[in-house]
Amino acid sequence: MKSNNKVMNMKEAVSTFVHDGDCIALGGFVTNRKPYAAVREIIRQGIKDLYLEGGPAGGDVDMLIGAGCVKVYFNSYFANSGFTEVCRRARHAIEQGTILWEDYSLDVQTLLYHAAALGLPYIAVKNMLGSNMIDKWGIAAEVWEKDPKLASRKLMVTSNPFNPDEQVCLLPTPKIDTAIIHVQRASAGGICRIYGNTFVDVDIAMGATNCIVTCEELVSEDVLRKEPWLNQLPELVPDAIVHAPYGAHPAQCTNHYDYDGQFLKMYDQASRTDEEFIKYLTEWIYGTEDNDAYLEKLGVSRLFNLRVKPGYGYVPL
Amino acid sequence: MKSNNKVMNMKEAVSTFVHDGDCIALGGFVTNRKPYAAVREIIRQGIKDLYLEGGPAGGDVDMLIGAGCVKVYFNSYFANSGFTEVCRRARHAIEQGTILWEDYSLDVQTLLYHAAALGLPYIAVKNMLGSNMIDKWGIAAEVWEKDPKLASRKLMVTSNPFNPDEQVCLLPTPKIDTAIIHVQRASAGGICRIYGNTFVDVDIAMGATNCIVTCEELVSEDVLRKEPWLNQLPELVPDAIVHAPYGAHPAQCTNHYDYDGQFLKMYDQASRTDEEFIKYLTEWIYGTEDNDAYLEKLGVSRLFNLRVKPGYGYVPL
Amino acid sequence: MAQLTNMQMMAVALARQIKDGMTCIIGTGLPLLGATIAKYTTAPNAVLIFESGIIDGNPLEIPTSVSDLRLALGASVLWPQYRYLGFQNNAYKKGKIDLGFLGGAQIDIFGNLNSTSIGDYWHPDSRFPGSGGANGIATNVNTVIIMKHERRRFCEKVDYITSPGWIDGPDGRKRLGLPEVGPQALVTDLGVMGFDKETKRMYLAEYFPGVKIEQIAENTGFEMDLSRAVIAEPPSEEMLDILKKLM
Amino acid sequence: MAQLTNMQMMAVALARQIKDGMTCIIGTGLPLLGATIAKYTTAPNAVLIFESGIIDGNPLEIPTSVSDLRLALGASVLWPQYRYLGFQNNAYKKGKIDLGFLGGAQIDIFGNLNSTSIGDYWHPDSRFPGSGGANGIATNVNTVIIMKHERRRFCEKVDYITSPGWIDGPDGRKRLGLPEVGPQALVTDLGVMGFDKETKRMYLAEYFPGVKIEQIAENTGFEMDLSRAVIAEPPSEEMLDILKKLM
Numbered sequence A, B: 001m002k003s004n005n006k007v008m009n010m011k012e013a014v015s016t017f018v019h020d021g022d023c024i025a026l027g028g029f030v031t032n033r034k035p036y037a038a039v040r041e042i043i044r045q046g047i048k049d050l051y052l053e054g055g056p057a058g059g060d061v062d063m064l065i066g067a068g069c070v071k072v073y074f075n076s077y078f079a080n081s082g083f084t085e086v087c088r089r090a091r092h093a094i095e096q097g098t099i100l101w102e103d104y105s106l107d108v109q110t111l112l113y114h115a116a117a118l119g120l121p122y123i124a125v126k127n128m129l130g131s132n133m134i135d136k137w138g139i140a141a142e143v144w145e146k147d148p149k150l151a152s153r154k155l156m157v158t159s160n161p162f163n164p165d166e167q168v169c170l171l172p173t174p175k176i177d178t179a180i181i182h183v184q185r186a187s188a189g190g191i192c193r194i195y196g197n198t199f200v201d202v203d204i205a206m207g208a209t210n211c212i213v214t215c216e217e218l219v220s221e222d223v224l225r226k227e228p229w230l231n232q233l234p235e236l237v238p239d240a241i242v243h244a245p246y247g248a249h250p251a252q253c254t255n256h257y258d259y260d261g262q263f264l265k266m267y268d269q270a271s272r273t274d275e276e277f278i279k280y281l282t283e284w285i286y287g288t289e290d291n292d293a294y295l296e297k298l299g300v301s302r303l304f305n306l307r308v309k310p311g312y313g314y315v316p317l
Numbered sequence C, D: 001m002a003q004l005t006n007m008q009m010m011a012v013a014l015a016r017q018i019k020d021g022m023t024c025i026i027g028t029g030l031p032l033l034g035a036t037i038a039k040y041t042t043a044p045n046a047v048l049i050f051e052s053g054i055i056d057g058n059p060l061e062i063p064t065s066v067s068d069l070r071l072a073l074g075a076s077v078l079w080p081q082y083r084y085l086g087f088q089n090n091a092y093k094k095g096k097i098d099l100g101f102l103g104g105a106q107i108d109i110f111g112n113l114n115s116t117s118i119g120d121y122w123h124p125d126s127r128f129p130g131s132g133g134a135n136g137i138a139t140n141v142n143t144v145i146i147m148k149h150e151r152r153r154f155c156e157k158v159d160y161i162t163s164p165g166w167i168d169g170p171d172g173r174k175r176l177g178l179p180e181v182g183p184q185a186l187v188t189d190l191g192v193m194g195f196d197k198e199t200k201r202m203y204l205a206e207y208f209p210g211v212k213i214e215q216i217a218e219n220t221g222f223e224m225d226l227s228r229a230v231i232a233e234p235p236s237e238e239m240l241d242i243l244k245k246l247m
Helices: A010-017 A036-044 A059-066 A088-096 A106-118 A141-146 A201-207 A221-226 A261-270 A274-286 A291-298 A300-305 B010-017 B036-044 B059-066 B088-096 B106-118 B141-146 B201-207 B221-226 B261-270 B274-286 B291-298 B300-305 C006-017 C030-040 C081-094 C134-140 C213-218 C237-246 D006-017 D030-040 D081-094 D134-140 D213-218 D237-246
Strands: A023-026 A050-053 A070-075 A100-103 A122-125 A156-160 A163-172 A178-186 A210-218 A240-243 B023-026 B050-053 B070-075 B100-103 B122-125 B156-160 B163-172 B178-186 B210-218 B240-243 C023-026 C047-049 C099-103 C117-120 C123-127 C143-146 C183-187 C191-195 C202-207 D023-026 D047-049 D099-103 D117-120 D123-127 D143-146 D183-187 D191-195 D202-207
Touching: A010 A036, A010 A210, A010 A240, A023 A201, A036 A059, A036 A178, A036 A210, A036 A274, A036 A291, A050 A059, A059 A070, A059 A088, A059 A274, A070 A088, A088 D123, A106 A122, A106 A201, A106 B106, A106 C081, A106 D081, A106 D134, A122 B122, A178 A201, A201 A210, A201 C081, A261 A274, A291 A300, B010 B036, B010 B210, B010 B240, B023 B201, B036 B059, B036 B178, B036 B210, B036 B274, B036 B291, B050 B059, B059 B070, B059 B088, B059 B274, B070 B088, B088 C123, B106 B122, B106 B201, B106 C081, B106 C134, B106 D081, B178 B201, B201 B210, B201 D081, B261 B274, B291 B300, C006 C030, C006 C099, C006 C143, C006 C183, C006 C237, C023 C030, C030 C099, C030 C143, C030 C237, C081 C134, C099 C134, C202 C213, D006 D030, D006 D099, D006 D143, D006 D183, D006 D237, D023 D030, D030 D099, D030 D143, D030 D237, D081 D134, D099 D134, D202 D213
Parallel strands: A023 A050, A023 A178, A050 A070, A070 A100, A178 A210, A210 A240, B023 B050, B023 B178, B050 B070, B070 B100, B178 B210, B210 B240, C023 C047, C023 C099, C099 C143, C143 C183, D023 D047, D023 D099, D099 D143, D143 D183
Antiparallel strands: A122 A163, A156 A163, B122 B163, B156 B163, C117 C123, C183 C191, C191 C202, D117 D123, D183 D191, D191 D202
């Protein structure tokens, strides 16, 4: 049975649905519609030992790893493309061996999230054959086998039972505890509308056990039900709806704002060393109590200057 | 490389992309957005021995089977729900053994079309376990094995290699030669927009080797590129674009027209006996040269009365 | 109350299965009617979902099919079919769907359903549409079944299992790899059947006013426990009014 | 012409790989720049597609990533990622994608690419973002690779194969179950390499004006056939103008 009002504040949503040791997945793509406001709250709450499904990751994953929230990172890509070509905190953690990680291709990771949403136990693909993602596992086979948060193994190469001459790579569907996505519009009951690319957001929302949705605008259900073909999620999917304007800052959000290039450049610098990164966390995350405080710190004119120009959909040069 | 103008008339589209012995798939759902104008043209051209993927089928599949176009029918459902609870020509053909058929659940058939669009060689599901769809095959195992249009077998029950206690049903992805869908808007180059439910249309369009799109309105590319999130197919997918207003008649088409209940009742009668059905074909299909002639026969006031009432989206009582 | 037909009583009994706030998968035909009645009376907050991908529709008229534009009115999303089936495939893990409503041509004592054909599968006496979404619903969620109560439909052994019920008892589903959900009730034009918690066998739970228990036994092609049967409560005035408008 | 930098010549060479009307998958960075130049000059009808799901975008500015809103302008569809990857998975069967453009940190003579890490995979000296969409592109379509021409990047054996090239020769891909597509060209800041039709080994096809063949040999960490090399044609005035505006 459903509850008709799922609105929570960010503190409550994160403390209810993100626990130490959970497997979480984040929506968005690199510098586009990343659920940064939720990421900042996870860091504020000092959540630990996360199993993190990054998808096409950017600073979101980098901050979580840098702040010590992550135990295992399932990677296909991590870059604030155009600003930081290899996210520095994640790179540092892998080079220093302070986290566990596993490598996939973006295609396969996308399909694994999709398989989770479709309720499929595993998938058979050609991708990754002939690459070292097949035989060099980031996580040891014994760990895969023993850790109850993981499937029994990363993958398996076998022949297609319907066509024995054909080799395929089988991969088990991940078990995601909580997905976090940022959307443009949601109703209090949980109907969601994403404008522009949806990336892997609908898949992780439907494949995870729980789903936190943060939104630019909290709108009346009637508005959304008038054009149901523009909505992606019904009330049945989200568990928490959090109103978080500019919740994807410093990333982009279709119809609302462009990325904050100045901020991304600052973050590129701030993520170079442990010292600088701690300063960044202290100033921008621990030092801001919530999303409202974070936005106040950015200031009105900065936020307004990020607003997309109609007809372009971004802030043109 | 793409051609920028894929507009053809229906005769040309069907004779180019639908051949005797092809495997075809049809879009729509029972009495909603079925590509009837194309079905009528296939019947006019007397195409034979089709392998027919019906999806959630209605009169479209029934007419093709009744007119003798079909050799093998892959079934999950066939009814003009609310008008004919079991499509009569298809039922008759199965009871008389004049076609081959195979039974699936709608879920599995939907997922098989989806797998074709995703390029997956096969799928693993729990659906159909414990049912006779597993062990009573409509098509004999020897035929599955020998016929090059079919996979090597219908399915296989095995254990999940990542969780040997779990049983799964594996099914091979169908190889569809040509998909036919009816959409509301398309550009000459092939960008398509569907309003309302999309059913399996995008999947069969992308999973098939060729794709015929029939459309209510042929619109300028610029209109469609202004709101790309409302489009489902880029120019890269369709091979033929056919302008066919009321092309889903007697089915419904979101934003355009409701089903023609009077026609569906007439068809229910017409499909009862061989004699009546031949009369129906002669009058409504062989007797109409093309979609224009078919619409002329229906007449302006009948077509206008089917137009949906804004705010309702159908013709209210 | 005497003027209530068995079919009307069946629609009422069906509507009663849908509690307010429940999420239910609804099939074509009588389930659509029962669900619409429930939505108009006791369960205005029920969320109705359909294998066509229409989610949480709010019909003003009785739709003819699960894809009818009448159903899409005021829906929350119109999912492509694969999204719906994914949601359904995950439902038993997440408990997000309370009930599915199914029909069929034959049923056995364990609630296994045939909606494919009567007689030999390869040379059928009568062929039906086949599974549609029924098999997937029966695989993944608890179900309520709706059928005409006739001896030839209530069989020792159905000619073809289209949608699995409890298979052959309490361990049947687990053995075959099926999620451990299954038939919860069977509503006919004569009464309401339950499935025993232990044996998973069908028993008579309620008979409609004007129906005799022996009449039900005569119309059932297998031995069914009749000992727990009570008479069904007649519908409220409000439900009756709505029923008269709709049927 | 003397003022043309090698990086500019590289962008021009890249743009030349895109013929008008081609459908190309474009990765982040230099491929984005090359594709934008091509679209503005010789290939206005090229269809550019991106692993983010943006299909046939028409950027007015150089985007910073494949998901940048700048790319979505005037696109034909904005697909969810799984739709894009399905299209890509089917591409080799249908011939619907002409080329994919990839980068990497290391390459060997068969065009196998490393974009994962340098050194031991578990204790890397340098870690990179990983595959992104590159592995899927390299699996399913013919590719053009873009890299800086440095000896440490052109290795006998790459430290990690992220994206398969021709593996170890003409039969390598077939043996491993990969579609029989593969690297067609490699564009660097010094010239353009081809892959021999028979042996699938890299050879020098063109060197940029001002670059010496020996310089290329010195910057290549394996023995490469230099015998077929010709000097690359300088860009047209029109292309030069656009290049100056963009770079």
